[in-house]
Amino acid sequence: MKIALAQINPTVGDFTGNTNRILEYAARAAEQGADLAVFPELAVCGYPPADFLEKSAFVARACEAIDEIAAWTANQPAGPGRPAILVGSVMPDHSPVGKRVRNVAVLLSAGKVAFVQQKKLLPFYDVFDEQRYFEPAASQSLTEIAGQPIAITVCEDAWNDKGFWPRQLYPDDPVDALMRQWQAQSAALDGHPRLILNISASPFNQGKPQVRQRMLAAIAERHNAFVLMVNQVGGNDGLVFDGSSLMLAPSGEVIARAACFAEDLVLVDVASSVPSAPAPCDDIAQVWRALVLGTRDYVRKCGFSKVLVGLSGGIDSALVAAIAVDALGADNVVGIGMPTEYSSLGSISDARRLAKNLGIRFELFPIHDIFAQFQKVLDPLFSGTPFGLAEENLQPRIRGTLLMALSNKFGALVLTTGNKSEMSVGYCTLYGDMVGALAVIGDVYKTRVYELSHYVNRGREIIPQSTLEKAPSAELRPGQRDTDSLPPYDVLDPILEAYVERYLSAEQIAEEQNVEVALVRSVLRLVEQSEYKRQQAAPVLKVTQKSFGTGRRFPIAVKVQV
Template identity: 70%
Template sequence: MRIALAQINPTVGDFAGNLALISGYVERAAAQAAELVIFPELATCGYPPADLLEKESFVAQAEATLVAVAELTRGEGRPAILCGSPMRCENVRGKHVRNVAALLADGAVHAVQQKMLLPFYDVFDEQRYFEPGHEQSLSVVKGHAVAVTVCEDAWNDKMFWPRQLYPVDPVEELMRQWAVLPQPLSGHRLILNISASPYWHDKIAVRQKMLGALAKRHRATIVMVNQVGANDSLVFDGSSLVVGPDGEVLAQAKSFAEDLLIVDTTAPDKLLVPPSQDEVALTWQALVLGTRDYLRKCGFKKAIVGLSGGIDSALVAAIAVEALGAENVQGVGMPSEFSSSGSVSDAEKLAANLGIAFSIVPIREIYTRFTGALEPFFEGTAFGLAEENLQPRIRGSLLMALSNKTGALVLTTGNKSEMACGYCTLYGDMVGALAVIADVYKTEVYALSRYVNREREIIPEDTLTKPPSAELRPGQKDTDSLPPYDVLDPILRAYVEEYASAEEIVEAQGVDLALVRRVIRLVEISEYKRQQAAPVLKVSRKSFGMGRRFPIAARR
């Protein structure tokens, strides 16, 4: 069968825009003689819709959109469509919404496959909203039998995963039904999967291996179409796949871009697979797409970045320029009496290399007025954290004032290492609309910055080589408060992402127990800061935000 994988970037709740997007891809697929066009999970409303699903009007709009999509199949020679959408449940018990793959043909809904396995881990909370399906059945498209699955329904293969999360395997059940199909329907096995599978490190490779093992086990061709684009913290990579019965990838759509991939399941020798990319390049693309879509889908075009001359703000500015264009990015330097001359010149050089507007707003006089006003309260005390944090809070106020005046969004510049340890200032360097690199460890910041400079120097070499410093007091360095990042980051990754204990980290990494316990203590006492942070673009297996839920008031 000639199938079109329509890898689209929907916006949550934009039913008219999503319908127009779907319609355009159907016409493109029809022009290339596709018999079936497949769209991602919840394509009519965008994923994840979250509590919007609690509104009956929202679900009704999604159903009306699905009816309009079905109209696109009306007429001789028109392709059938497989499209994801929420639909109301007919049953009177349980949840009132179901997550379905709807098979559309001849202007009508011909079949509906309800998602059975509703993920409830990390960023997923589908059991909160959807009623699970309780049975599976094969469908027929253009005279071909197909097994339709929705995302997680294909992720419970007992031969691949060491531990199954669910007691049933929908694919296994569908293949049992296939075994008793009459001829000629029982010929070539074809599994269709519509997904909204977000990106994180190694996810593309894991998805390929998992689907390859599933295809090989059931001697089937698997066609998986995945959503692309970013919605809030989640970035979807696309990378839609066609996998042959031998487990080999026959075709793959682009990563981090919309695409229309046409495949003929009877002619795999004509298909192409794009070259693989390393994780640094994929992370860069994810952060760029996440930044671009966050602003675009929230109705903004411009961004402001506070440039300190440090590597974190330099990387965020480079991401913003790639995402929005240099003409839409404003850099602001706000030196204090503790800022080095090199930091100012590095920020100026970065702005020139990126081609962005750059302004300097000194804060020394403002800081003097603040400390003067507080002198009656601070008198007799040593210079300390209160005086240090005044500086980023002044900067945060200035950035937000510029944001209010210009309509540009402030991008925060803190990394994951700082966020984990609380090495950041509430209402200071944490102010902003989007935490672009707050899921990127400091060591990864350096790798990404080198990637930015792969063709020419954009981030100044001095920025890459000087010791990192917040420059809030004379001679300050990050290592005054934190272990070196090449020691810190592996500890954080083990504790934050793998939930390893202090003793397990010591055994695995050979580091000092007292040091590990100090790092863990920093992570634990900083939870209140993270829960007040801007949304974090997720690129790791476990990011700060909705996928990591810990109480603030707790003894651990």
């Protein structure tokens, strides 16, 4: 049996575009003689559709798209090269009780819906909130395609294997239940290899592709089955989907692997499967490609093509500009320098050199006079008070205003340049350097920023060496350094990772990191005091296990003991 793993990049709500993409890949699968073309979870409507699922017109449009795709299967010539299509979609639930919609895998063949497998396990953690929308399946069953029995699962339905996870989130394991059905029908199914198909929209974070592969390998080995997983690729808001679709043998060995962070079509033959899978890209390359893809899709799916980046001469803005150029092309990226009297000459020259290395347009707008005018206007109230945080924050707020004026005038999105370390402790200015449409590196700790910057320079110097070597500084007052207010980043970042992502206590972190508990508590207080800023921030591209945004939900008005 020949199966095409059709790894596509859908857009939420773009039924016409998604349907055309599905049919394009189905036609390519037909040309290669596929019996079945498999597409990702909710590929018809895009994932995650969120509260669009509450709109009856949205669900109805999904059903119309399913009919259109089904009609394609009827119009293909009979015989080899006329594949059935397995695709993820939303469908209405007509039961008198429960939620109104279902998350389903729909098998389309000979012009009709031949089989529907409803998703049973609805994730409710991190960025997922599927229990809010979908009715879980009461039961699931095997089906048959081209004479081959098949167990079909939808994403999370394969993520509850008791042999892999030390603690299961759900009492049921759909894969196990389907394999028990297989065992019960073993006499009738004798001679057929066990085949488990999983359609997914599994978002990326560091280490996730490796965990996903190990989990699927454990399922393959435990059930002595071929396992095929087709995963969505692309960015939708803050989520990035890596694709990395797989076919594994009953031994757990990877037979085939689709590209990571790119659309792909991979044809596999269960009857004559020979391992030929390329090795996955390494960890730092995965994060880079996730940030590039997430930036590209966010900008383009929002209907834009150009971006603005405030270039300070520092490493964060340099990295964001490099990501933007890789994502959109140099012609679509403009760097804006806005120095004050506290900006060093080296920072200005570094920004110029970066722009030249990237091949982007660079404009310099000194803001000394604007800053002086603001101070003059405020002098009747500020007179007699020392220069402090108010004056420091005026500078990024002036820059934010200018960037947004340019954005409005020329229709270019502003990319913010703050990293996860800064966002964690509030080392960022509301309505200033936080102004923008997308926080490209808002889930990248400062130490990781340096790693990615060295990755950028792997072939030639793009980010100036002087930028990599200079002490981090916001340059908002004379001689300022980040370490004036914060511990060194190689000390700070492990504390933040332990607290933000793993929710460890101050005592646990102090013991684990071998640092003073008083230092840890001072950092944690900054984290808790800055929640109001993070909830007003631009969407963050998620690349770690726990990013700021929908996957990490805390109240603002609290009194927390740390």
